[in-house]
Amino acid sequence: MSNQFNVLKNSTSIFFAWLTPIAVQFLAIPFIVNRLGNDQYGIYTLGLTVMGYFAILDMNMVKGGIRYIAEFNGKGDDEKVKQVISFGFLAYLAIGILGCSLIMLSVDPVLMRMFKIPANYTETARIVLFLTGGGFLSNILKSYMLSLPKALHRFDISNQTDVLFQVITTLATVVLVYAGYGLLEIVALRIVSNLLCVIALMASVKRCLPYFRFTMAFEKALIRNIASYSVITFIGRIGTVTSNHFHLIVVGAILGPAAVTLFSVPQQLVSRIMSLSSRLSMMIFPISSELGAKREIEKLHVIYIRMSRFMFFLNMMLTVVFVAFAHDILLIWMGSEFADQAFRVLALIAVGFLFDRVTMMPSLVTEGLDHPMVTSAFAFIRGATAIALTYAGGVLVGLDGVAWGFLASSAICSISFNVYVHRITIKLSIARVLKEAYSLTFFCSLFITAITLVLKKAMALVDSFWISLASQSLIVSVLFMLLGYFGVLNQEERWRLMNTMMKKIPSSKSVHS
16 A cells, blocks of 8 residues: 555655646746846857756766665665765765856856857856856755655655756746846756755755765675776666757857747757656556566567657657647747747747657666666767767758757667667567557657648638637547547457546435435
8 A cells, every 4th residue: 555655655756856847947938038038048059958967977876876875775775875875975975066067167268159149248148157157056955965866755745846946946046037137147046946955855855864874984895896886887877878969069160149049949849748658658667677587578678668658659649749739829929020030940840859758668678687888878879979960960961950850869779779779679570569559659649740731721711810720739639539439449348437427426315315
């Protein structure tokens, strides 16, 4: 009963940790961008991008720490738990100081020369990039502290604390901008917020582990095990960080900070919305580890195909919405001028994210079956491909070219990765996966997209934008509901769904009573 409750509580907290920041930022971003302007918001985004890129330095030690804290806490080995937590904090403090120093030292000789900053914002950008060093230090400590409750199976603490400070920071940013403050105050606010979050998490960890005391005495074998476990996936982290951040660096270097805003705002929207499938896909990881250890591979294949069918339907539905309604979404959210310049970027990024999300399930199963080097190698290749294609696209075509490069690198690496791992590590026919998990949803979604585009042409004659949009949205929603019910759910799942819905409807007897 307790385990079921913890799973339910963790799942609920994960969902709200996904939903709450999206809702707040969806409302806040248009106001912030409008007040700051595209150039200043672009400079702010470049600072965050530099901070994210230097996260390569962390050597992916969070994974190693989570694994060993969970293991020793489960065994009741309090002394080793103290050693792992203490070593991890010292390691991340050292990494944070190193990254902070490197960022600050690279501002004038590298970063200010790399980015195409307008002359009237040169000094502001310079100070922001210096402050980014402090942001990196505070952010990497925050990332480590957020991992500790997760290692103790207290996802609710990590998620609630993270959401609380994200929401407070966003709302405080709105207040600062409304009061007339500028970019420097916003960056300083983010650093202070991260440090306060670290302090709050320290208090939470202390409540979870009353016996914890910081120690400087470490067993060499333990430290070696943590480091070796983390380094295995480091190559993959280089590729992941590169593919996540390099395109914004390309845009900033070639086109300037205003173009960064036009690219990053659609990317944030797609990334945050489609991250739901990534969070849900994580359920396959412990399943694949357990069934792989028991050599119950066929059972794993059945579960894998079933979950892949659900995840692909979710991702495909979101992609169709982003592609078909790209201009409408940005028009309502950011205004007509922004929508005219960025709607193609939104559509292309959405398709690129679809290809990336198709790698999530096979990646988790591959790692669950103890092949982390495979996913790491392909992630590195993904990063290298992203560098080449996004840079080429930016130079040749401009902003849309960067988006095309992002899509192309995602598609090439996703297809090659899926073909390889299904044959070599998952040992499941890719043809079977395409047939049972993807094909029906894919072709039906293309049909729905075509219908939507035809409707948009026909509804252009309607005077009211809102009536036209509501009609199109209703038709698309109904079509996807029908596809989900008859195409994605099997007969047993449909029966369970209907049975659950019937239980929610009060009987006539209970109503009259």
